[in-house]
Amino acid sequence: MTTTSPIETRSLNNKVALITGGASGIGRATALLFAREAAKVAIADLNPDAGQAVVQEIVNTGGHAMFERADVSRAADCQRVVERVAREFGAIHILFNNAGIIRRASVVELSEEDWDRVMAVNVKSIFLLSKEVIPVMAKLGGGSIINMASGWGLAGGARAAVYCASKGAVVLLTKAMAVDHGTQKIRVNCLCPGDTDTAMLRNEAQQLGEPSDRFLLEAAHRPLGRVGKPEEIAQAALYLASDVSSFVTGAALVVDGGGLAGSV
Numbered sequence: 001m002t003t004t005s006p007i008e009t010r011s012l013n014n015k016v017a018l019i020t021g022g023a024s025g026i027g028r029a030t031a032l033l034f035a036r037e038a039a040k041v042a043i044a045d046l047n048p049d050a051g052q053a054v055v056q057e058i059v060n061t062g063g064h065a066m067f068e069r070a071d072v073s074r075a076a077d078c079q080r081v082v083e084r085v086a087r088e089f090g091a092i093h094i095l096f097n098n099a100g101i102i103r104r105a106s107v108v109e110l111s112e113e114d115w116d117r118v119m120a121v122n123v124k125s126i127f128l129l130s131k132e133v134i135p136v137m138a139k140l141g142g143g144s145i146i147n148m149a150s151g152w153g154l155a156g157g158a159r160a161a162v163y164c165a166s167k168g169a170v171v172l173l174t175k176a177m178a179v180d181h182g183t184q185k186i187r188v189n190c191l192c193p194g195d196t197d198t199a200m201l202r203n204e205a206q207q208l209g210e211p212s213d214r215f216l217l218e219a220a221h222r223p224l225g226r227v228g229k230p231e232e233i234a235q236a237a238l239y240l241a242s243d244v245s246s247f248v249t250g251a252a253l254v255v256d257g258g259g260l261a262g263s264v
Helices: 024-034 048-058 075-087 114-138 161-184 201-209 212-219 230-241
Strands: 016-020 040-045 065-069 093-097 143-148 187-194 252-255
Touching: 016 075, 016 114, 016 161, 024 040, 024 048, 024 093, 040 048, 040 075, 048 065, 065 075, 075 114, 093 230, 114 143, 114 161, 114 187, 143 161, 143 212, 143 230, 143 252, 161 187, 161 201, 161 252, 187 230, 201 212
Parallel strands: 016 040, 016 093, 040 065, 093 143, 143 187, 187 252
Antiparallel strands: none
């Protein structure tokens, strides 16, 4: 009788995943989960200390990981990251365009500089990285691209004009990419999380001048009565990254505790 080793049953065995913004929050949770599912994980982030800490955590548990400092809104940085990952790990099967920032302001309050920076990090980076990764995936016979959108890419929110604009762009960019690259067996989907307990969510409270505790309490006003955990969003990313979702492309997967469905 033959037996199957545990690693052979893991959903991302023999896969290489590139995760932007992987040093903290949802990106970190996803990097750790993908590594547990036997993927080799490459993290791109602006924070080298936090990024290297995630890599070390993965390596300490027997996984394979690497970190590359990068500003993903810059074409040269994106090219360098993809070239290094392909060279050192030999492939890229999964791209999680997770890097993102938020500026809480109306169009009247918002500066041109903040508008440009949010659009560059949240949208342009997806274009730049996908442009580099898609040819790599095509040579491998396919892959999965996951873009980080938001519930605010499907519905508007107060004092979040550029964030909503950027995430709405991500949703339709995702659909257009799915149409263009389906024949190459490259699936392209996006996640639309609701409020999730990360440093970025707490930073929103600071930007709005609200106490963090009250802000998080208000954010929990949804049918499940709480904000999400990074690990819960990571599980949704794993679904889209793995072969379990082999017939899913062009989708905007809402993971928000029912926030868009209604409120309590």
